[in-house]
Amino acid sequence: MRRPGRRSRLLTGSAALIAAALTLAGCGSDGSSDASAKPELKVTGAYMPAPSMDTMAAGFFTVTNSGGADTLTSVTSDLSHDLTLHSTKGGSMEEEKSFKVPAKGTLDFASGGNHLMFEKLTHKPKQGEKVSVELHFAKSGTMTIAMPVKSATYTPKTGH
Numbered sequence: 001m002r003r004p005g006r007r008s009r010l011l012t013g014s015a016a017l018i019a020a021a022l023t024l025a026g027c028g029s030d031g032s033s034d035a036s037a038k039p040e041l042k043v044t045g046a047y048m049p050a051p052s053m054d055t056m057a058a059g060f061f062t063v064t065n066s067g068g069a070d071t072l073t074s075v076t077s078d079l080s081h082d083l084t085l086h087s088t089k090g091g092s093m094e095e096e097k098s099f100k101v102p103a104k105g106t107l108d109f110a111s112g113g114n115h116l117m118f119e120k121l122t123h124k125p126k127q128g129e130k131v132s133v134e135l136h137f138a139k140s141g142t143m144t145i146a147m148p149v150k151s152a153t154y155t156p157k158t159g160h
């Protein structure tokens, strides 16, 4: 065999680059996992535990994203003129300006974690009612969801 020349080393190098590029593309099932890919959002599992007071309520849901990254920038609803995004850190909650929806990932709002915080309620929602909530995303625009009001102690089934 001939000694490996400069040319073959270069080829080896570019083959490695191509392999790396293929690996990156492989992250997305359709190869569209780059930052500019369109987000494909789906909201599931939305609910509001029936509030015990008429001053405050919480809301939960899951955003599943099968496309590129997006950001939940704000939330509005006729139920509240003071609706904010909260996270829970070390048992205490903090207001957040926005939440990232990762590419090919999920953003979870769940009891004990992230939640919507409805204050200054326009009325006290009752079990069985549906609260209309508009989720505003940086790229996907506005998605309106009907958030069903469940019992005060409702916990969603997980792991489906």
Ligand SMILES: [Cu+2]
Pocket (backbone or CB within 6 Å): 086, 093, 094, 115, 116, 117
């Ligand atoms: Cu809160």
